[in-house]
Amino acid sequence: MTEETPFRHESIWHMIAAPTVWTLHFAIIYAITAVECSKIGTPDLARLSILGLTVLALALICWIAWRAWVQWDYLDDQDYVHDKPTVEARREFLGHAGFLLSIASAIGVIFVAMPALFIETCL
Amino acid sequence: MRGPAVVLLPLFVLCSCDGPQSVLDPAGRDAEVLATLFWVMLAGAVVLWVALNGLIHFVTRIAPRPLNARAAEALIIGGGVVVPVILLSILLAYALNDMPRQRDKGEGLRVEVTGHQFWWRVAYWPEGAETPIVTANEVRLPTGQRSEITLNAERVIHSFWIPALGGKTDMIPGRETRMSLEPTRPGEYRGQCTEFCGESHAYMAFGAVVMEPEAFEEWLEREAAPAVEPATEKARRGAALFLSEGCGGCHAVRGTAAEGQVGPDLTHLASRVSLAAGILPMTEDALRNWVRDPAEFKPGVEMPGYDHLSEDELSSMAAYLGGLE
Structure with missing residues (x-):
């Protein structure tokens, strides 16, 4: 893993990738629902878009979570204390944090999309 | 002993949460x-x-x-x-x-409410009606049916809320919003503007009256009729003053020369449960004080004070308005 991506131990971007997907998911469906409701008047297309974007966001988050899990490398040494000033501890800490943030982001994405499941009108 | 008291106190507070609002x-x-x-x-x-x-x-x-x-x-x-x-x-x-x-659709009656600073124009559209029955500062609804409520605002955003009957909906200038209400228990309740709309936002309330369907129909029929003639000499003096002071430039009293549409319709003012959008009782005393100086009760109100009238003239005016049942 370290050979493939040698910079991951010093990049926090990987750690916050999942919350970024959650943010974009929220912002985009907020905008398209508003636009579709005002231009078309029925939310059918908006609900479909929300479904599509939610599936996409969850797939992305799953992929990010998998990469973070690999970076954490938990099964190798079952280590979740990363307090050494070493490349390995930094890499595993960022992977660990990224993995937990992926879980939070997946829950966030699902909660954001849930209203579209129940609410069938624009107003 | 302190423990149980601390636990029980919120329960007593909650138990006292009844009332009109x-x-x-x-x-x-x-x-x-x-x-x-x-x-x-x-x-x-x-x-x-x-x-x-x-x-x-x-x-x-x-x-x-x-x-x-x-x-x-x-x-x-x-x-x-x-x-x-x-x-x-x-x-x-x-x-x-x-x-x-x-968000269910209403059926039959539609009530159109427009938020003004700081009062409510209320127009009833019974099913099939071509012209509405206009009144103000009081919303009456029948039980046993879901009435459609359409909401507008004149200049600034207001919000329409009758806590005893349902949720709240914003009223936005230039855009019609809607809600529906299905009252179940007849009684007198209270609504309140719940979006800050200016100096007297807190004084922008209204009576909300729920009636049995037959009683509601009778009330609506009375409401559609023109104003009653002033019954006493004093009230007749008040009616003349009402017109000579120019009140009809803003207020309508159907059946008279007063046809203004700027302020609340006063045709059946005295049959409402409150005066000045839910803040004063409907008594001749309150009417007199209101006409003398509305801003005392409602800062920023558009209606001017009539403190140049003598107490006797104000009493006549109050007698006239108090007779508009």
Whole structure:
């Protein structure tokens, strides 16, 4: 893993990738629902878009979570204390944090999309 | 003894939450749903609160020894992630499930309410009506049916809320919003503007009266009729003053020369439960004080004061207005 991506131990971007997907998911469906409701008047297309974007966001988050899990490398040494000033501890800490943030982001994405499941009108 | 008192105190506070403007004392279908939602959410919150504090009590007082790593991990992941996610998911799904019902279409009667600074124009459109029956500062609804409410605002944003009957909806200038209400229990309730709209926002309320369908029909018929003639000599003097002082430039009293549309319609003023949008009782005293200086009760009101009139003239005016049943 370290050979493939040698910079991951010093990049926090990987750690916050999942919350970024959650943010974009929220912002985009907020905008398209508003636009579709005002231009078309029925939310059918908006609900479909929300479904599509939610599936996409969850797939992305799953992929990010998998990469973070690999970076954490938990099964190798079952280590979740990363307090050494070493490349390995930094890499595993960022992977660990990224993995937990992926879980939070997946829950966030699902909660954001849930209203579209129940609410069938624009107003 | 302190313990039980602290636990019971909030219960007494909650038990006193009845009255004409309480979400916990519902008189309509939508308000019942919202009240149930509140109690369910409160129950969920109490369960979480007791569990969390019980846990703190357990680990600090009852068994203050270190847990083994596996138990600690189970506690953190189970108590910190799994249980809250499950609880929140259930509560969210339950709340969302109720939301579409708050948007049901009304049938039959439509009531059009327009927010002004700081009063409400209320127009009733019975099914098939071509012209509305216009009144102000009071919303009356029949039981047993879902009435459509359409909402507008004249200059600034207001929000329409009758807590005993349902949720609130914003009124936005240039855009019609809607809601519907299905009252179940006849009675006198109170509505309130719930979006800050200027100096007298807090004084922008209204009476909300729920009636049996037959009583409502009779009331609406009376409301559609022109104003009654002043009955006494004093009231006739008041009626003449009303016109000579120019009140009719802003206010309409149907059946007379007063046809203004700027302020509230006064055709059946005295049959309303309150004066000045829910802030004064409908008495001749209050009418006299209001006409003399409206800004004393409602800062920023557009109606000018008539303090140049003598007390005798103000009394005549109050007698006239107080007779407009």
